[in-house]
Amino acid sequence: MIKIALGQFEIKPGHPDLNTNRMLEMIQSAKESKADLIVFPEMAIPGYLIGDTWEQNAFLRDCEYYGKKIIAASDTIAIMFGNIAVDWTKKNTDGRVRKYNAFFTAYKKNLIQSPASPYPFIIKTLQPNYRAFDEERHFFSLPKLADELKTDIADLTSPIDLCLNEQTLRIGCLLCEDAWSDDYTFTPLALINKNHDVDLFINISNSPYTLGKNNKRNRVFSSHAKSNNAPFIYVNNIGIQNNGKTIYTFDGSSTVYDANGKIIAMNEPYTNQLNIVGIPLEGEPSLPAIKVNEDTDIANIYTALRYGIKNFLQDIHMEKVVIGISGGIDSAVAAALYASILPPENVLLVNMPSIYNSNTTKDLAQDLAKNLKCLYTIMPIQDSVDTTVNQIKTTPIQNLSNNTTFYLDVSSFVTENIQARDRSARVLAGIAASFGGGFTCNANKSETTVGYSTLYGDQSGFLAALADLWKFQIYDLAYYLNQVIYKREVIPQETIDIVPSAELSSNQCVDEGKGDPIKYPYHDYLFRAFCEHWNRATPEDILTWYKEDLLEEKLSCEKGLIQKYFSTNKEFIDDLERWWNLYSGIAVAKRIQAPPILAISRRAYGFDHREAQNGAYYTAQYRALKKELLK
Incomplete structure (x- = not known):
């Protein structure tokens, strides 16, 4: 069993000096507690949502400077942390200096390099480009590097070997999205595991709170641990970060899953906490599962x-x-x-x-x-x-x-x-x-x-x-x-x-x-379909469901509301078009000038919900459905 410290702390975006000082304090505490390894979140030094500050070379150099301080502190403890990595000899596709969202492992004042990687750090493979995330704008991904080097991604992917407590561990290193691979054409976790026996997976994240997301994460990451028969560690940060228009809370909730997928440790949400956990490895007895509350x-x-x-x-x-x-x-x-x-x-x-x-x-x-x-x-x-x-x-x-x-x-x-x-x-x-x-x-x-x-x-x-x-x-x-x-x-x-x-x-x-003219028991759910559904609903979808008598089921609103509020097809269509015209029209202008919004849902207004002032649009199929229903 090895002792791993989960370094969950409040990241101050755009302040690598403050973040590094907090990390050094936690490293010292972990040393005093005889931990073998301490793990910090993704982009722990610079922060994650910092806009186009990534375009400032002076800021990048500062992040490198503070990263060296963390490496120097790894004399008697292994340290895993996220930071920006810069290759000053190459360029991104925008012509600026090459930047990677990177996972560093330091031990005895040196960086541990994966045998497959051309750099002494792990490069993020899957770069989210939805909701608030805009990583393709700034960072060079592992698939891009593989394409540049004319090699297969698998050839650049392998676990790292880390000798701790007189035993060598093969650790699969994942950055945030790399463990959420359902909608991608390949799975980083599978690539790491392809030709290697992995003893432990560690995912460092900078993941904002969204209502219900922890429930899903526990299901997904528990499945990862169980299917690979290896413990899975997730380390997230706390704090707030923003992109100017939308403010996100980060709840931490760093979690340890054993090889059977059981949750055996979890940090308190929204709390600076150095949680030192004994991780059972192959052949060692597992710790008891802990109860985790629903977050919906x-x-x-x-x-x-x-x-x-x-x-x-x-x-x-x-x-x-x-x-x-x-x-x-x-x-x-x-x-x-x-x-x-x-x-x-x-x-x-x-x-x-x-x-x-x-x-x-x-x-x-x-x-x-x-x-x-x-x-x-x-x-x-x-x-x-x-x-x-x-x-x-x-x-x-x-x-x-x-x-x-x-x-x-x-x-x-x-x-x-x-x-x-x-x-x-x-x-x-x-x-x-x-x-x-x-x-x-x-x-x-x-x-x-x-x-x-x-x-x-x-x-x-x-x-x-x-x-x-x-x-x-x-x-x-x-x-x-x-x-x-x-x-x-x-x-x-x-x-x-x-x-x-x-x-x-x-x-x-x-x-x-x-x-108010808004009939909240119905319109709350109609409006939610406009902006929060993953495949956002349009009037064509709404009218199709209405015609098929599926609307209340699709919107998840109370049954009987449509009949209660609308006595004719015309009344229903007039209401739908009234609100769609406003949602797509003047409301856009108002949202653009609105104050910053504190995000809770799967899609908040602001930079999380990108829109243009193009006015309302109705598809050809909608117009045909409308004509049919109004006969």
Whole structure:
């Protein structure tokens, strides 16, 4: 049995100095605990999501410099770690210097080289080019190198031999995606195993949290261990990283699978932890399996949100926040989240009523602030809205070419937008600056999908923490905050019960049961099919499923909703086209200008969901189906 230390720590993207110092501290602790080997995550020194910083040669040299410090620390312990590797004599296909996403193994102050590799490090084979990942933009992969050298990939792939504790181990080294090979034409794990008996597989990762992904990883990696009859070690990092528009949490959850596929050790999620595990090798008794919780429930969502918000606030050095609260569910959940992270005196809740806000919601906003013990103020906006409307209506517009004038009319719809912008661009922005903090964007994913928001109004803020949660998840989170986190009713039950409404006109009166045009029990699932399904649904798919009476099954929504909401084919098609036109149209422009979004789902808006302003498109098959159904 060998003692392996899982070096799970918070990687600071773009700060190799801080990351190296943390690694050296963990190496020293591992030495004191008599560990034989310590393993760190992928890209442990530079971080992973750092944009085009990879194009800075000075930064690359710095990463090499800090990598040598880690190698020098391997005098009495073997060290495996991820770093950028640079071949200064060659170029990438973009003409810049050659860079590899690399797996280094150091022992006795030297790098251990695989017999098959032309370099003293392992090169990542499978480079993800989906979601947030853009590795092909910066890194040269092993298949490209094989093609350049005119050789087979298998000829460049083999385990490394590492002598630890007087026994030589053959270790298969995998970088993150190399163990997720189902959708690729070859399997790195199989290539390593092809002509070699492997004693142990180690996967170093820089893998962001996604709801449900740990469950899948445990199934996949357990199968790898069992089918190859060798223990499998997965080491991931914690922290947050971003690509400018989307913020990802990294949960760690580093795991050890024995040769039978049983989970025998797992690091605590979101925790800096040096976990030293005795790894049973062939012929040695296995350790007992440990219980692993499912990661698909609302508790995991809350943990990821709280961790992401807290770390983002720390990274941008923001200690105070201002939250506009309406008495509705979204702002209430946002307030309860931030109040669980910051001292109550650092959270200022602002209610900004107009003539359309009911006493019901105004009272609920005050109850929320009282329950959370946060700072609270009421700042009515009606006078300023009236001033803006009157100014627009009474200020002449001149046509200087023919010396004529006219006046603009302000519709009720425009007045709604003026209210929303007045709240955010004027009141919240001004209060936040005076309070010494930032103001939040409380939009959910349903609203973000179809642009049910106002540019420079409720679409504004420094962070959209809830914008990757569907409305049903917002409600689940409200119950969880009350029942588990606060253990009392901080979000009033009436806030949960009232109809969701923007309260921007008399047509949205909550006391009369009038609310948003979005039918959340159905539209949440329709919109999710637009953006989250791996094969994203289009109107053609939706109409096909509708015609075949399979839509509710395909969307995974409640049965009977289609019949409940739509009495004719025309009503259904009109509704579908309304939201598709918005999703593909003005909502794109709004998303481009939206605040950064904290990612939870399998696809969050921002850089995770790349889109262009091309307008709505309907396929020929859709048009034929529509014609048939409308006969």
